[in-house]
Amino acid sequence: MKRISIQAKLEEIIETLEKGALVSAHDFLEVGNYEAVKRALVRLCEEGKLKRVLRGLYQTPNYNAFLKKDIGTSPKKVAEKLAEKFGWTIAPAEDTALNELGLSTQVPAKYTFISDGPTKKYTLDNGIAIYFKHKANKEISKLTMKEASVIEAIQTISPEHMNDQIRKKLLNTLSEQEMQHLLEQGKSMRYWIYDEIKTMKDEREYL
Template identity: 35%
Template structure:
């Protein structure tokens, strides 16, 4: 038990501040019970902080503004889970709108579509990450992450609810996409989205 704790502590201390950890990361070091006990001890000593059930991170301190520990972002947690589970994820819903500046609303439950299993991860009171399974594989085929976000955002808004202000913001984002990526990705978009973007 002591050697498992010491080895996990060594791995954590040698990792960058803000690194996410999952119990499975230490499966080669000891049994699941020994790993769990070591993670509890590391949390008690402040070497690790618990984000959610089975998700931990090494504290990253804000040295610039002195605001204390910087928790991992929703996207960092979601991407960490996706990497662990070897699945793909794409932000959707209100969260996609927020990322593009199309909405100031910050959802309590952030939604990602995934080609993995659907489930919810609670990360605090009234907050969570919702993974929704989709069989629509073209969602994961976009070369540009910005283009993927734009398409998901427009689908959330709806064809008949897109305003000139929306289009103005989207046009700015489109300017950051290479012409090569745009030409490839536009073919993946729904027909109404394709027509709308080609007019910009």
């Protein structure tokens, strides 16, 4: 029986994945050892069957017939893939959080995430930079990504610039359960952030 190469096995698997999926050697360790898989991924990239996003991370074909071109992946998906690979808990921060929550329509000049992993910067092959800023696990591990994003948005806006319009937009992103959970967890946060959460909770009761 003819032995199937590692590259051929990877091609078979990749064909079953959704368009634009992100993959790395760590996703295929059941196929072969790390170095062999890594070399096979590089060859697939050279053959145009994968697109390199950054060193060690690749995207499956994502051709858009209407635009007649391949669509690149979003920085958020790259950040989530890196977090999955390294076992980090992350959430959008700073301008990235504002954009994610609809508080800003500007595309962030840089994509920033809080993380219980190390402070680190990645530059994608398209030049976009992704920053991970270390934050103690206890500060984010009990929050969902959306809840942590709301806290980061409040912190980015600052007390002086918070207003009813912003509070209403943030409230619209949260369910009643998420709002209650933030209220419970907020006691360990900065006092003014907790005060903002309480104000948002009070405003929801009058809506």
